[in-house]
Amino acid sequence: MSPPEIRVMTHGDIDFVMRLQEMVGWGNTRADAERSLYYEPGGCFIASVGGVDVGMVNSFLYGEVGFIGNLIVLPETRGGGLGDALMRRAIDRLTLEGAGTIRLDGVQKAIPLYERLGFKGEYWSLRYSGVASKAPHHGIEPMTREDIEQVTNLDRRFFGLDRGQKLRRVRHDYPELCFKASKGGEIRGYIMAKPGASNVRVGPWICDPKYAEFAEPLLNALSSRVDGRKVWVGLPEFNKASIKILGGKHFTQMPSSLRMSYGAHKKVEDVSGIFGVGAPDKG
Numbered sequence: 001m002s003p004p005e006i007r008v009m010t011h012g013d014i015d016f017v018m019r020l021q022e023m024v025g026w027g028n029t030r031a032d033a034e035r036s037l038y039y040e041p042g043g044c045f046i047a048s049v050g051g052v053d054v055g056m057v058n059s060f061l062y063g064e065v066g067f068i069g070n071l072i073v074l075p076e077t078r079g080g081g082l083g084d085a086l087m088r089r090a091i092d093r094l095t096l097e098g099a100g101t102i103r104l105d106g107v108q109k110a111i112p113l114y115e116r117l118g119f120k121g122e123y124w125s126l127r128y129s130g131v132a133s134k135a136p137h138h139g140i141e142p143m144t145r146e147d148i149e150q151v152t153n154l155d156r157r158f159f160g161l162d163r164g165q166k167l168r169r170v171r172h173d174y175p176e177l178c179f180k181a182s183k184g185g186e187i188r189g190y191i192m193a194k195p196g197a198s199n200v201r202v203g204p205w206i207c208d209p210k211y212a213e214f215a216e217p218l219l220n221a222l223s224s225r226v227d228g229r230k231v232w233v234g235l236p237e238f239n240k241a242s243i244k245i246l247g248g249k250h251f252t253q254m255p256s257s258l259r260m261s262y263g264a265h266k267k268v269e270d271v272s273g274i275f276g277v278g279a280p281d282k283g
Contacts, residue, residue, distance in 0.1 A: 004048060006046070009037065009044035009058075011034070011037060013046050020074070027232065028070070031195075040061070043090075049077065055083070057087065057090050058281055062283070063098065065103065067102070068104045071087060073086070087117055100264040102261065103283065106259075108258070127256060131229070132223035133223055133224075134223065136220060142176075154187055154208065158271075166282065181218055188210075189206060190206055191218040199229065199231060200231050206274060209241070215241060236274055
């Protein structure tokens, strides 16, 4: 196979991106692809060979920490080094723009590739699926646009990085799926969700563990809003409180991914407050 040409993704590539996304069945939608380009217009890449598009990867930068996600190549081209080439392009982009640490959630069959590139495992990123149902959620309120500054500050305490741009966009796009919990005039927890291809994808779901009594009602508020629909949640393996909540709702555990890092391996998050990740490809 000849060396691939790797170019920056544009909106004209969305149809191809959706072909890849539907092929792997990760549940991403056209709106997800559009948001990725909005967040990182120069950080998403398409690989082509002989003028034929064959793969993609996305990269996201949060200052000194970057994330890579959605590495997908067509099955008939696998084994020819396309995944490696796409990953190196994303790594180079993030490194050149200041990332000392690069992280990702690796599906199990891709872990050997990431290890060859120098990524090291940190912890398992769990996946749960269930069906939403109405449940008590006293004290939980819809999130407003005016709440985003407080929400971003709380999120930064536990995610460890500023993702205010992404929180603002998700609340703008899906205000009916965003809720907050307040006490003493301060937001102590929040939850957001996005429609997936076949389910509702929960996250971020952040709650200060000092106010852990709000964590389940936040999920209940969202579940009540999407009653009867399938729900997906991803979370760090060390957040036992979230695992207990999902177990109590009879959610089913799905295959896990491995959170991995490259470079300085700078760990910035406090998983005690991360009850649900935002999106595995973006952190």
